[in-house]
Amino acid sequence: xxxxxxxxxxxxxxxxxxxxxxxxxxxxxxxxxxxxxxxxxxxxxxxxxxxxxxxxxxxxxxxxxxxxxxxxxxxxxxxxxxxxxxxxxxxxxxxxxxxxxxxxxxxxxxxxxxxxxxxxxxxxxxxxxxxxxxxxxxxxxxxxxxxxxxxxxxxxxxxxxxxxxxxxxxxxxxxxxxxxxxxxxxxxxxxxxxxxxxxxxxxxxxxxxxxxxxxx
Numbered sequence: 001x002x003x004x005x006x007x008x009x010x011x012x013x014x015x016x017x018x019x020x021x022x023x024x025x026x027x028x029x030x031x032x033x034x035x036x037x038x039x040x041x042x043x044x045x046x047x048x049x050x051x052x053x054x055x056x057x058x059x060x061x062x063x064x065x066x067x068x069x070x071x072x073x074x075x076x077x078x079x080x081x082x083x084x085x086x087x088x089x090x091x092x093x094x095x096x097x098x099x100x101x102x103x104x105x106x107x108x109x110x111x112x113x114x115x116x117x118x119x120x121x122x123x124x125x126x127x128x129x130x131x132x133x134x135x136x137x138x139x140x141x142x143x144x145x146x147x148x149x150x151x152x153x154x155x156x157x158x159x160x161x162x163x164x165x166x167x168x169x170x171x172x173x174x175x176x177x178x179x180x181x182x183x184x185x186x187x188x189x190x191x192x193x194x195x196x197x198x199x200x201x202x203x204x205x206x207x208x209x210x211x212x213x214x215x216x
Contacts, residue, residue: 031170
């Protein structure tokens with residue numbers, strides 16, 4: 001196994017089996033309209049049974065009828081629900097596919113960026129800490145929002161943010177996730193194909209590193 005870290009990582013000797021259950025988890029996250037869900041799906045198709053995708057909890061909840069409003073109390077209730085659904089989705093997939101790397105479409109830390117108070121208060125509200133949630137994951141791939149380049153956001157119908165809101169969320173998400181020791185940024189590109197290819201290469205590199213780490 002090479003000791004080189006993928007471009008854009010924070011580096012460090014982050015163990016591939018650091019999670020308590022010994023399974024590897026990679027988060028694919030980023031601002032709205034970043035292409036993360038497309039990349040995760042393409043990657044699953046490319047490498048098949050080595051990984052299993054954990055779907056985005058927020059999309060499942062909002063598509064299922066959970067109210068999405070600007071009301072402060074409702075926003076807090078939504079983020080608490082998303083946190084617990086995300087956590088249990090990951091654990092369910094880990095139990096069903098114990099030998100596979102989990103590729104998570106967002107992670108439990110995302111809620112801090114959507115929380116109406118300061119990000120740090122989110123973790124206390126759901127009974128955890130930032131350090132504990134970051135430690136759930138072995139790597140983070142951050143897809144920068146297309147809104148950063150002034151492009152319209154398309155794709156997920158439950159994501160209704162304006163360009164300015166998407167840029168602000170992109171910054172908040174990047175701030176909370178960048179504290180992870182293995183953090184990879186997939187920057188905005190005017191060519192969506194080039195961006196996705198960059199992201200897929202980063203994912204493949206991380207899977208190779210983490211898979212090798214598990215075999216040692």
